[in-house]
Amino acid sequence: MNKMENMTGAKALMTAMEKEGVKQVFGLPGGANLPMYDEFNRCDIRHILVRHEQSAAHMADGFGRVSRKPGVCFATSGPGATNILTGIATAQADSAPMVAVTGQVSVNMIGKDAFQESDIIGMANPVVKYAFQPRSASEVPEVVKKGFFIAETGRPGPVLIDVPKDVQTNEEPMNFPDEFKIQGYHPWADPDIVNVEKAIDMLLHAEKPIILAGGGVIISSAFAELQSIAEALMLPVVTTFKGKGAFPETHPLSLGPIGMHGHAEANKMMAEADCVLAIGTRFSDRSVGTFEAFEKRLKIIHMDVDPAEIGKNQNAQIAVIGDVRVNLRVMVKILLQKAIRKSEETPWFKHVQETKAYWKENLKLHPGEMGAAKLLRKLRELLPKESIVTTEVGQHQMWASLFYDVIQPGTFFSSTGLGTMGWGFPAAIGAKVAKPDVPVVDIAGDGSFSMTENSLATAVLEDIPVIVFLLNNSSLGMVAQWQRTFYDRRMTGVEQHSCPDYVKLAQSYGAQGIRAQSMDELDKAIKDALSSDVATVIDIPIDPEEDVLPFVAPGTSLSDMILPS
């Protein structure tokens, strides 16, 4: 292509996105983005039509987390743009790569309160990694190039590109740069060999060391490195909820997620440890409970790509800044060079194994046939290990944390930061687009699924067959649990009274709807769904009174678990 070819801003945007390797976008057209939509007729980018812009953003988010390339969503100006904000904020809270493209009124109308005008840049700035608003068509190619670069490098995040309508339609000479400079952005750091060596030394001298793996391990695909280090030093591994599946949960060293709804054995061992290698985590309150209790007794080695995370929530004795995979590789190399390998005969390792075995044996589960643990273990049993699971937000999410073991690292995704109800189903659609050859299942609750269930239309009409594993307690289960626990059973606004009928709802969209009321029916339903070529909702009625336990109440420490009686 002639580098200075004349073209419209809309065509330049599509061309620039093709150069970034974009194959599909999720979106909804409107008056202010029609020039860009018109270009879908003339390029090879697939447009996947959504029913609400929030879902477009969640689909792009799901795509981005699985592919680790920015997912792209489109919305028009005004309400279209404001509708995607929740999805953008969700991606920001979980460091997911995303590029959101919104239409905007023409430049000369900005600030005039024009029809469907919103100051989306002003609104989005607090929840994006960066926001652009090109004011002339010729700026578009560089803006797109920079936008994708910012979204996927360093700590990934959402980037907004807000394109005024006249910028889309104006024709100007276009230069598609191969290189550019962003002065204030330095996403890479050299390996920190000195501090990695100090970290090894600290871990070797600790009596009760533990690894806390966060979402950063998944983002940087540091699975093999993490496993090598854990095995070499015989370190038990707990994860944050966002880090669930950073380490195979069937591995003998795995204790599963810690936190408010973490595994009992993970919380116990975290509470007893004297030194933690914390990798790619921001020490969320949901993970560690009260900060003060956590850091009083622990030596902390904190590895993170984001320097601002060091010392934000927890002080660290040793900080290793940079991509965690790069620094973990250095650690592996040093361990190999020095032939460091700990034995299984340490008192700490034995204690960890005994504690783990105790809780696996003794954690009381719901006595009924359709208790959450049994349902999720059945799902795990029937799903191929490479299957991708997303979750909605609520009780089912925490049951998934407790009872669905991730075997292949990097196959479990949830809205853990913002905790966005309605995230899981559209995110599953995005995940399926990223990896069409593996089963994708959204573990859902009826409250959360209700918020974006209209994405069934997208799944059916766009041939994206995902499975919704719907634990249906006809209520907003987690809120109900808090009302039972902390508000003396004063139940307000939580009952949904079996409405709608999710089997009929699925069928009305052209999807498959199956109700499973026994384990035999569930077994058959999962197998039917896995062999189906349309989206399937498996509606599984469960006991509305079943609580998620263990539970660490807000504002308490990990050692203060509420256990099933």
Added chain:
Amino acid sequence: MWAILSILVENKPGILFKVTHLFRARNFNIDSISVGTTENPDYSKMTITTYGDEKQITQIVKQLDKMIDTVKVERLDEHKTVFRELSLFKIKLSNANDSMEVNKLANAYGGKVHDVKKDSLMVELTATPDQIKAFEELAKPFGILDVARTGVAALQRSGA
């Protein structure tokens, strides 16, 4: 503790909003802020003074540094930095001697007197925030009708 932060940012619309919003969103407080373009019109320099403990100030610097529009963030050492704030005080004159007394006070602090009227005058004072505060305390008995302050501008001394 009080801290002076010097922040070089790209000279683009909306940056001031982003920086101030960062303080609000992260639950930090701005004590004073001043902004102006530098010798290079592509950049502006913000000087922000703030209060916090060591951990908070360190975190503010890191969060500012993380912003893509910030080119350089420095925490300036108060003892190795020239820092000044411009202030304007409109002071009430109640009797015949007040004008002379206020003039003396202004001179003692290196201030300039403007807009002298029968019942008021204005003092322009460029000084450190502490000196301005001291002047303010001494001027209070006369009656301060209005005050405008610019916020601190600061540069590190050469070789510091």
